[in-house]
Amino acid sequence: MSLSISLSPIEEGLVCAGQSNGIVNIFNLRKTDIPALKLKPKQSRTCNSVAFNSQGLIAAGLDKVRNDNGLVIWNVEHYSATSPTPDSSGKTISPLESHLPNESVSSVSFLPHNPSVLLSGSYKFIREFDLRSPTPSFQCVTKCSQGITVNPFNDNYFASYADSSVALWDRRLMRTAGSNTEPILYMPRLFGESSRKGLSNSCFRFSLSGSSEFAVLNEGDLIRRWQLGTVPAMPERVARLPSRPQNQDNAEGQSHSYITKHGTCFVSGVLDHKTIYDKVASFDYTHDVSNPKSINFMCIRQSGQVFRMNVIESPDATSFDPNNNLAIVDPERVTIATSAPHTTAHFHRPSVQESVKSDKSQSRRKHSDAVSSLDEYEEEEELEDEPAADGEYSRALEGILDFKSVLNGDISCIMRRRAESGYSLDCSANIDILQKESDDNYIRYAWQWLLYAQRAESRGDMRKGELDLGFEGVLGIWEGCSDLRLQSRSTSSNKNVTNKAFNETVYGIIKSSKSVYISPSVTGSDNENRRRLCLLVAGWNFGLDGLNSRIEELEGKGQYEKAAGWAVFHGDVERAVTALANSNKQRLKLMSTAVAGYLAYRNTEVNSPWREQCRRLASDLSNPYLRAIFAFISDGSWMDVLDEGSLPLVERLGIALRFLPDDELSSYLNRVADRVVNSGDLEGIILTGITPRVVKLLQCYIDKTSDVQTPSLISCFGSPRYFKDTNISHWVEEYRLLLNRWRMFSQRAKFDVGRTKLSKNYAGVSTIKPPPKQVYVRCNHCKKVIGGVPKPNPNPINKSGTPSKEVIGKCQSCNNPLTRCAICLLPLGSSVPTVKPKAESAAESLSRQFEQWPAFCLSCNHGLHAGHAREWFSKHDVCPVPTCNCMCDSK
Numbered sequence: 084m085s086l087s088i089s090l091s092p093i094e095e096g097l098v099c100a101g102q103s104n105g106i107v108n109i110f111n112l113r114k115t116d117i118p119a120l121k122l123k124p125k126q127s128r129t130c131n132s133v134a135f136n137s138q139g140l141i142a143a144g145l146d147k148v149r150n151d152n153g154l155v156i157w158n159v160e161h162y163s164a165t166s167p168t169p170d171s172s173g174k175t176i177s178p179l180e181s182h183l184p185n186e187s188v189s190s191v192s193f194l195p196h197n198p199s200v201l202l203s204g205s206y207k208f209i210r211e212f213d214l215r216s217p218t219p220s221f222q223c224v225t226k227c228s229q230g231i232t233v234n235p236f237n238d239n240y241f242a243s244y245a246d247s248s249v250a251l252w253d254r255r256l257m258r259t260a261g262s263n264t265e266p267i268l269y270m271p272r273l274f275g276e277s278s279r280k281g282l283s284n285s286c287f288r289f290s291l292s293g294s295s296e297f298a299v300l301n302e303g304d305l306i307r308r309w310q311l312g313t314v315p316a317m318p319e320r321v322a323r324l325p326s327r328p329q330n331q332d333n334a335e336g337q338s339h340s341y342i343t344k345h346g347t348c349f350v351s352g353v354l355d356h357k358t359i360y361d362k363v364a365s366f367d368y369t370h371d372v373s374n375p376k377s378i379n380f381m382c383i384r385q386s387g388q389v390f391r392m393n394v395i396e397s398p399d400a401t402s403f404d405p406n407n408n409l410a411i412v413d414p415e416r417v418t419i420a421t422s423a424p425h426t427t428a429h430f431h432r433p434s435v436q437e438s439v440k441s442d443k444s445q446s447r448r449k450h451s452d453a454v455s456s457l458d459e460y461e462e463e464e465e466l467e468d469e470p471a472a473d474g475e476y477s478r479a480l481e482g483i484l485d486f487k488s489v490l491n492g493d494i495s496c497i498m499r500r501r502a503e504s505g506y507s508l509d510c511s512a513n514i515d516i517l518q519k520e521s522d523d524n525y526i527r528y529a530w531q532w533l534l535y536a537q538r539a540e541s542r543g544d545m546r547k548g549e550l551d552l553g554f555e556g557v558l559g560i561w562e563g564c565s566d567l568r569l570q571s572r573s574t575s576s577n578k579n580v581t582n583k584a585f586n587e588t589v590y591g592i593i594k595s596s597k598s599v600y601i602s603p604s605v606t607g608s609d610n611e612n613r614r615r616l617c618l619l620v621a622g623w624n625f626g627l628d629g630l631n632s633r634i635e636e637l638e639g640k641g642q643y644e645k646a647a648g649w650a651v652f653h654g655d656v657e658r659a660v661t662a663l664a665n666s667n668k669q670r671l672k673l674m675s676t677a678v679a680g681y682l683a684y685r686n687t688e689v690n691s692p693w694r695e696q697c698r699r700l701a702s703d704l705s706n707p708y709l710r711a712i713f714a715f716i717s718d719g720s721w722m723d724v725l726d727e728g729s730l731p732l733v734e735r736l737g738i739a740l741r742f743l744p745d746d747e748l749s750s751y752l753n754r755v756a757d758r759v760v761n762s763g764d765l766e767g768i769i770l771t772g773i774t775p776r777v778v779k780l781l782q783c784y785i786d787k788t789s790d791v792q793t794p795s796l797i798s799c800f801g802s803p804r805y806f807k808d809t810n811i812s813h814w815v816e817e818y819r820l821l822l823n824r825w826r827m828f829s830q831r832a833k834f835d836v837g838r839t840k841l842s843k844n845y846a847g848v849s850t851i852k853p854p855p856k857q858v859y860v861r862c863n864h865c866k867k868v869i870g871g872v873p874k875p876n877p878n879p880i881n882k883s884g885t886p887s888k889e890v891i892g893k894c895q896s897c898n899n900p901l902t903r904c905a906i907c908l909l910p911l912g913s914s915v916p917t918v919k920p921k922a923e924s925a926a927e928s929l930s931r932q933f934e935q936w937p938a939f940c941l942s943c944n945h946g947l948h949a950g951h952a953r954e955w956f957s958k959h960d961v962c963p964v965p966t967c968n969c970m971c972d973s974k
Contacts, residue, residue: 086101086102086103086129087101087130087131089134089141092137093137096111096114097109097110097111097135098112099135101133102130103129103130105126105127105130105145107133107141108120108122109121109122109141109159120159120176122157122176124143124178125151126148126150128146128147128148130143130145131145131187131189132189132190132192134191134193134201135193136201137198138198138199139158140156140179141156142154142155142193142201143156143157144188144190144203144204149185150184150185151181151184152184153182153186153188154183156178156180156181156214157176157177158179180214182219187205188203188205189204189205190228190229190230191231192231192232193233194238195235195238196238199213199214200212200214201214202233202241204228204243207225207228208223208225209222209225209227209228209243210222211254211257225266226246226248227245227248227249227250228243229243229244229245230286232287232288232289234289239253239254240252240348247272247274248270248273249273249287249299250266250270251267252264252266253267253348268350270309273301274299286300286365286366288366291369292370292375292376292377295311296308296310296311298366298368298380300363300365300366303362304358304360304361306355306356306366306380306392307354307355308353309350310350310351310352310354311351312350312351313348313349314349356392358382359392360384360388362384362386363383363385364383365382366381366383367380367381368380368381369381369391374416380392396413397413398413400412404824405824406499407490407491407493407495408490409486409490420486494788494789498790498821499825502792502825502830506796507830508796508799508834508841509837510530510531510537513530514527514534517530525764525766528731528732529765529793529797532768532769533554533768533773535622536620539553545592546574547592547595548574548584548587548588549573549575549588550567550573550588551572551574552588553805554800554801554805556771556772557617557621558756558770560617561610561613561748561749562749563585564582566774566775566776567580568580569775569806570806571804571805571806574845586612589612589613592616592619593619597624599618599619599623600653601614601618601740601741604742605743605744608745609745618737618740618741620772621736621769622769623740630649630650630653630655631658634646637662638662643665643668643671644709647659647662647675647678647708647712648708648709648734650662651711651712651716652734652738652741653741656678656682657682659712660675660678660679663675677696677713678712680693680697680716694718697713698713698718701723707727707729708730710727711723711727721742725739732766733766733769735755736752736770739752752770756770756771759780760776760780760783761779763781763782763784763785763786763787763788764780765780765797768797773797773805774805777798778808781797781798781811782794782810785814792821794811798815799815799837799838799841799842803842804841804842815838819834822834835854838851860912862894862896862901864899865894865899867894867897869901869912892913901913904947905945905947905963905964906947906948906954906955911946911948912937915934915935915948915950915951933949934948936949937949940969943967943969945963945971956971956972
């Protein structure tokens with residue numbers, strides 16, 4: 084019965100097997116005609132372990148017996164197919180040497196890269212023998228002395244175990260004989276609770292793929308892989324570490340690693356793999372010819388069945404590029420999943436609005452003209468949600484999208500599609516682009532308000548007195564000058580913002596605008612002008628005269644519920660009854676009858692059945708405007724209407740600003756502002772404006788959607804003109820880099836130009852520092868930049884007494900002539916003698932100036948005027964220099 088085996092590292096098929104009677108059999112599995120060679124110890128006892136080395140030596144670890152050694156080594160280098168076996172000639176092979184008298188050796192192993200060094204494990208010792216020396220190189224006391232296994236890629240590391248514990252050793256720390264060195268890693272109970280003493284080393288294996296890992300068999304149906312890492316040593320720190328006390332035992336259930344001059348070994352990962360079949364007795368790593376990096380196990384069951392198991396590993400790293408192509412890296416391969424090219428068809432994706440707006444229901448999307456009350460949007464076409472393409476919505480619900488559809492629906496692809504469509508700093512163009520995206524109404528609301536605010540700012544409506552209140556939000560106007568002191572709003576030499584200056588500016592804006600309706604109950608308060616200005620900023624700056632025309636427009640579009648809601652929001656319940664009665668739907672006509680009951684019960688406080696029915700309808704109806712109407716007429720409280728989260732924010736603000744007292748209005752505005760800021764609701768820009776308050780709102784929006792495009796564009800309307808923020812600067816720079824990675828250089832340049840225009844303050848001065856030059860022209864002789872500060876002319880007056888012209892055909896530093904044009908032979912940088920037309924437009928003049936600019940070939944370094952280069956290469960491909968064969972125009 085064979086208890087241990089070992090394979091020859093140099094001859095394929097050569098195997099040695101140790102038996103229970105102490106005999107070591109050597110045979111070749113590929114050459115079955117060659118008789119087996121038997122190596123016998125002096126006395127019969129169990130052979131616990133055998134090991135081959137690359138020099139033809141075999142070491143055997145034997146049980147303890149009196150008057151004999153436990154470690155025996157034979158030399159079988161001459162055992163081959165042609166030589167007769169020793170048994171055939173009646174001779175036996177004597178041991179080459181033996182060690183460890185009266186001691187049982189449980190495991191032996193040669194070093195793969197140093198075959199003269201042998202490791203052995205006995206009862207409580209691990210020893211290293213150099214066969215060129217009669218005494219052990221070192222020995223250490225440990226109970227983990229079984230199953231010694233050397234790392235096949237690094238002789239310095241080997242492992243051993245005892246019971247269910249595994250120890251990892253570093254030979255460099257065990258050089259001194261008799262040292263009591265501890266393992267660099269010690270892991271108790273690694274084989275599971277069912278492990279018993281006497282396990283063979285077949286249950287522990289180092290990886291053969293070159294990675295720093297080992298695997299153990301756990302419970303017969305689980306292979307657990309332990310991946311190792313090493314931290315390089317830092318000598319200057321290691322020298323200051325206190326020495327570790329000797330004979331200090333590891334606490335049970337813990338693993339330890341120690342800093343040494345050779346680095347620190349640690350466990351970087353643990354992976355479990357269930358075997359295909361149960362009752363596995365042993366396993367080993369095996370190579371895969373098709374992929375050397377893949378992990379495969381060869382397993383044998385207790386019944387003798389052998390099977391191979393491939394390990395499917397998780398990706399080590401993933402990375403998206405700006406085009407939304409996904410690179411997946413695993414130990415076996417690198418996979419690049421490319422997204423499908425952009426087409427006009429859009430696949431349905433879950434609305435980001437659902438994750439951002441926690442206080443709005445799905446019915447919100449049916450009222451996409453929430454800001455149509457703005458004066459600038461009276462003629463805007465009503466937007467209705469379009470159904471998804473056939474099959475798209477159902478496919479999305481069923482979750483059967485392929486990876487290309489998922490990648491195309493990612494925010495990076497959406498940002499790129501918008502950028503390609505011209506999505507930038509033009510509010511009108513952005514609204515048109517967003518109209519095609521049915522689930523992005525909330526972004527469109529923000530751009531509609533920005534367009535309204537931009538038009539008001541461009542007309543100077545928000546700049547009166549000493550302050551510029553452009554792009555200021557409702558909350559900032561209501562709270563006064565406290566927030567304005569943190570911004571650059573002053574238009575006078577005195578940069579301090581005072582309450583007097585703020586009140587004068589508010590009064591000036593209100594005086595120059597048309598009348599705004601507010602409830603008589605709040606008329607005459609100290610903050611009446613602020614209230615009216617807040618309505619103007621929110622876009623609800625119309626009186627009762629304009630209300631009727633807007634309600635008629637809604638009725639003409641068939642939106643009778645909304646028309647009735649607007650009437651109630653302005654305190655005109657009778658007009659709401661008329662709007663509902665004008666509908667062709669019988670249901671709404673019945674609703675008008677119920678609403679008309681308010682005119683009879685509004686002055687009574689009796690809890691009548693009518694009021695109970697109104698409260699029930701306020702919670703049961705699906706239309707948010709009808710719910711708001713019945714919530715108000717049932718109790719007469721505007722707070723019930725303001726709590727209706729399905730209503731657009733601008734309408735709720737209009738109600739609060741018209742009817743709530745000052746203290747309740749302040750509390751409501753701050754509560755709503757906190758909610759929209761923390762949820763990243765872009766419609767909340769109406770409240771915050773483009774002020775420092777908006778930074779947190781945009782950051783929350785980015786955190787939830789990963790959309791850096793829209794916040795970068797929106798923030799440009801207020802930063803750095805009114806305030807500066809490092810977060811905004813970071814967003815803008817990242818978006819600029821993203822456009823460059825997409826090779827959208829024209830869009831990035833237009834974005835930079837638009838930012839510069841928006842950054843100009845009331846005096847027309849840009850608050851953005853101009854970017855440094857990126858391209859310089861250098862002299863070929865002195866290598867200095869041409870076009871810097873000119874050297875002073877020592878002879879400014881010529882002989883005729885007239886000032887001399889600046890010499891631009893020479894280098895200003897060394898006076899060497901500049902490179903000449905290959906066509907006209909004039910120095911580049913000098914003017915080209917052309918006939919100037921009598922009548923020339925501005926565009927033609929700019930084009931003529933551009934034709935005099937220098938152009939260089941980066942291959943042959945020859946230069947031409949841009950106009951000459953265009954004319955020449957329109958007819959030729961080769962360089963105009965006679966001795967040059969460079970194909971300049973094709974590179």
